[in-house]
Amino acid sequence: MYHGSSIGHGHGQPSQQDLSVVLVTGSYDHEIRFWEAWSGICSRTIARNEAGQINRLAISxxxxxxxxAIHKKIFIYEVAGTSSSPACASQPHSLNPGAVQFHPEGKWVVSGSEDGTIKIWDLRTSHLYRTxxxxxxxNDVTIHPNQGELISCDQAGVIRQWDLAENSCTLELVSPAGDVPIRSISVAFDGSCLVAGNNKGKCYVWKINDDTSGLPRFQAVTKFQAHNKYLTRCLLSPDxxxxxxxxxxxxxxxxxxxxxxxxxxxxxxTGHQRWVWDAAFSADSAYLVTASSDHVARLWELSSGETVRQYNGHHKACVCVALNDVNLA
Structure with missing residues (x-):
């Protein structure tokens, strides 16, 4: 059961509640780093000696x-472990996977790749379940809150809905910007809307209607210019x-x-010196963690807009971040 966030509840020495926060960053330096969110101390480093940059992270x-998501494969690590070796690894994509997400009940992982495929991996067996x-x-794939559908976006500027029961694509949305690549998508936690951001910094918003409403499932409601340069991530807050x-x-x-x-x-x-690649909200939507090419990740307090913690240690671009600070009953 959801019981709010614990990321902002500590000052000075971290409490047991603060230590329940799992904050992880990945970098082109081939390192995955675990952080004590409030103190900013790196508590564990997974140093990967073999080739392959870390493209995306997700916490169960x-x-x-x-x-x-690392160079053609999805690697699974134990959060509480100490080894740099993964607990298991998926069969390979033929090109880099840039998207990965856990099923809400932790049964499987979905990945999306430059090779044009979306794959579902069974966590119990580490075997490929569906392609x-x-x-x-x-470029991105997410699980709809109803857990019965996947939504993806791609380099051709198309958003697709994939029905897990039918094992097929059931809907295609062509971006109003034509073939401009859609870089990132985010579905509201309550299933009410979909936001997509493209390579030209523009965001498009669709209202998601109930299938029984008689209206189109995805109804375009607005678009706006979010940035004048390349957009890397768009993310709706939990609330x-x-x-x-x-x-x-x-x-x-x-x-x-x-x-x-x-x-x-x-x-x-403002504060990052180079591209900002990724972001993750705290469970209470009060904080945001970001990852940047300036090698640094930052924790922002959204009420003030100020950086309240900086995570230093990566030696190359910090390109992905994952956060889970939900308190469970």
Whole structure:
């Protein structure tokens, strides 16, 4: 059961509650680092000597496992372990996977790759369970909150809905910008809307209707220019009141969301010196962690827009971050 966030509850020495926060970053230096969120201390480093940059990270809902998309494979690590060796590894994609996410009940992991496929991996056996042929290079994939569908976006500017029961693509949304690649997608935790961001810094928003409403399943409601440069990530907050967008312009922008899906720029988070690649909200939507090419990850307090902690230690671009600070009953 969800019981809020623990990331912002500590000052000085971390409490037991603070230590329940799992914060992980990945870098082009081939290292995965675990951090004590409030103290900023690196508590564990997984140093990978073999080739392959870390492209994306995900933490299982129960905080036991970390999935890392690394050079054609998905590696699974024990969060509480001490070994740099993975507990298991998937069969390979033919090209780099850039998206990975756990099923909400931790039964399987989904990955999307530059090879144009979306794959589901059974965590109990580490075997491939299902493959979807997307065609174009997959930039992002997410599990719909109803757990019955996947939604992906790709280099051809197309968003697809994949039905897990039917084992097929059931809907294609072609971006109004045509074949401009869609870099990132985010589905609201309550299933109310979908936000997509493209390579030209533009965001598109669709309302997701119930199948019985008589309206189109995805109904376009608005679009806006979030950044004037390449957009790398768009992310809806758990309470669906905020949208974070990350960009090559070195900034992170925080947008408030109105009742009719109006998006208003609330804050511009400045401090990173190079591209901002990834972001993760705290469970209570009060904090945001970001990862940047300047080698650094930052923890932002969104009420003030200030950096409250900086995570130093990577030697090359820090390109992905994963956070799980949900308190479970």
């Amino acid at each position: 809902p129960d905080k036991r496992l970390l999935a890392a 979807y042929e997307n065609g174009a290079s997959v 669906v009141r905020l949208l974070a967008t990350c960009s090559a312009d070195t900034t992170v922008k925080i947008w408030s969301i109105g009742p009719s899906f109006e998006f208003k720029l609330e804050k511009v988070l």
